[in-house]
Amino acid sequence: xxxxxxxxxxxxxxxxxxxxxxxxxxxxxxxxxxxxxxxxxxxxxxxxxxxxxxxxxxxxxxxxxxxxxxxxxxxxxxxxxxxxxxxxxxxxxxxxxxxxxxxxxxxxxxxxxxxxxxxxxxxxxx
Numbered sequence: 001x002x003x004x005x006x007x008x009x010x011x012x013x014x015x016x017x018x019x020x021x022x023x024x025x026x027x028x029x030x031x032x033x034x035x036x037x038x039x040x041x042x043x044x045x046x047x048x049x050x051x052x053x054x055x056x057x058x059x060x061x062x063x064x065x066x067x068x069x070x071x072x073x074x075x076x077x078x079x080x081x082x083x084x085x086x087x088x089x090x091x092x093x094x095x096x097x098x099x100x101x102x103x104x105x106x107x108x109x110x111x112x113x114x115x116x117x118x119x120x121x122x123x124x125x126x
Contacts, residue, residue, distance in 0.1 A: 009049075009052070009054065009078055009082065010048075012035065012037075012045050013045065013048065013049050013052070013054060014082045014086075015034075015035050016031060016035065016045055016046070016049055016054075016055065016069070017049075017054065017055075017075055017079040017082055018079070018082070018083075019031050019034050019035070020055065020069060020070070020071045020075070020079075021071070021076075024070055024071050025058075025068045025069070025070050026068060026069060027060065027066055027067070027069075028042050028043065028046060028057070028066070028067050028068070028069055029042070029066070031046070031069055036118050046067075046069055049075075052074075053072055053074045053075075054071070054072060054074055054075035054078055055069050055070060055071060055072060056070050056072055057069055057070075058070060
C-alpha cells in the first residue's frame with residue numbers, strides 16, 4: 001500500500017476517529033468491536049493513530065489492565081475534515097436517487113453483513 005500524505009488518514013483511522021467523535025474515551029475493546037477488529041488489529045490501529053498524534057491511550061481508572069482511547073486536538077481537527085469529506089462523498093454517491101431507493105440499498109447491504117458475518121478464525125495471523 002502506498003504511503004499516505006501526512007495530512008490524510010487511512011479509512012481505518014477515520015473509522016476510529018468517528019467512533020471517538022461519538023464517545024471519546026472508549027475502551028480499546030469497544031472500539032475494536034465497533035470496527036469489527038480483533039485485539040491485535042485494534043491495538044495496531046491505536047498504535048499507528050497515536051504515533052500520528054490523532055489519539056492517546058490512557059489506562060482505565062477502574063481496571064488497570066484496560067485502556068481507553070481519547071481524541072487529541074489534532075484528532076479533532078482531522079475528524080472534522082473527515083466528516084466534511086464523507087458528507088461530500090455521500091452526496092455524490094446518492095445524487096439522482098430517491099430516499100426510498102437509498103433505503104433499499106442500505107437494507108440490502110445490511111442483509112449481506114448479517115448473512116455473511118466476519119469469521120474471526122480467518123483473520124491474518126491466526
